[in-house]
Amino acid sequence: GENVEQHPSTLSVQEGDSAVIKCTYSDSASNYFPWYKQELGKGPQLIIDIRSNVGEKKDQRIAVTLNKTAKHFSLHITETQPEDSAVYFCAASPTDSWGKLQFGAGTQVVVTP
Amino acid sequence: NAGVMQNPRHLVRRRGQEARLRCSPMKGHSHVYWYRQLPEEGLKFMVYLQKENIIDESGMPKERFSAEFPKEGPSILRIQQVVRGDSAAYFCASSPSGGRNEKLFFGSGTQLSVL
Numbered sequence: 666g667e668n669v670e671q672h673p674s675t676l677s678v679q680e681g682d683s684a685v686i687k688c689t690y691s692d693s694a695s696n697y698f699p700w701y702k703q704e705l706g707k708g709p710q711l712i713i714d715i716r717s718n719v720g721e722k723k724d725q726r727i728a729v730t731l732n733k734t735a736k737h738f739s740l741h742i743t744e745t746q747p748e749d750s751a752v753y754f755c756a757a758s759p760t761d762s763w764g765k766l767q768f769g770a771g772t773q774v775v776v777t778p
Numbered sequence: 779n780a781g782v783m784q785n786p787r788h789l790v791r792r793r794g795q796e797a798r799l800r801c802s803p804m805k806g807h808s809h810v811y812w813y814r815q816l817p818e819e820g821l822k823f824m825v826y827l828q829k830e831n832i833i834d835e836s837g838m839p840k841e842r843f844s845a846e847f848p849k850e851g852p853s854i855l856r857i858q859q860v861v862r863g864d865s866a867a868y869f870c871a872s873s874p875s876g877g878r879n880e881k882l883f884f885g886s887g888t889q890l891s892v893l
Contacts, residue, residue, distance in 0.1 A: 709821065765826065766882065768822070
């Protein structure tokens, strides 16, 4: 089955700097890669996703890149703000799945003013 | 436009009791997924249901756990004879049509604590 590894487990950045979170996956058949943000006491919220037919996608200060050959994908947050502080999860979805996401272990991002 | 609603938010049970977790999907969504999150871990898939059908329960323990999504009413995740290892956050997600690679929308979860 699919296995997703996520690094780093914690990330501390100064406000205004960039944050990068990296994930690798094992199943070359996976073709959908969402990123979720989870704030304390809340459920995961989808912030961006990418499908395997594109290499990069941007949405304001957030971007995701995908390297299918190397089987890794990354989340980039630019101009970080204190409200970006949260736990971020990457996930991968194999082609035969129906909402059956394989999540990484999460990255605790702390943005310090 | 209400999102995915889960209740209760917090549930405390003693070992051996039963836990019932409820999930109402977003309006217009007929597909429900249950995930479990242990402390400092990612979410683990448990079960995928459509109305009155279990589509995929490959992530659910074979004993003590069951799930349903009746024609009327919320989806229910039921844990019988709870043990301390069942303590976790249980999240429900929904999607409109269950298509491949469809976006999932999560609820705020139920934190189950087993004493």
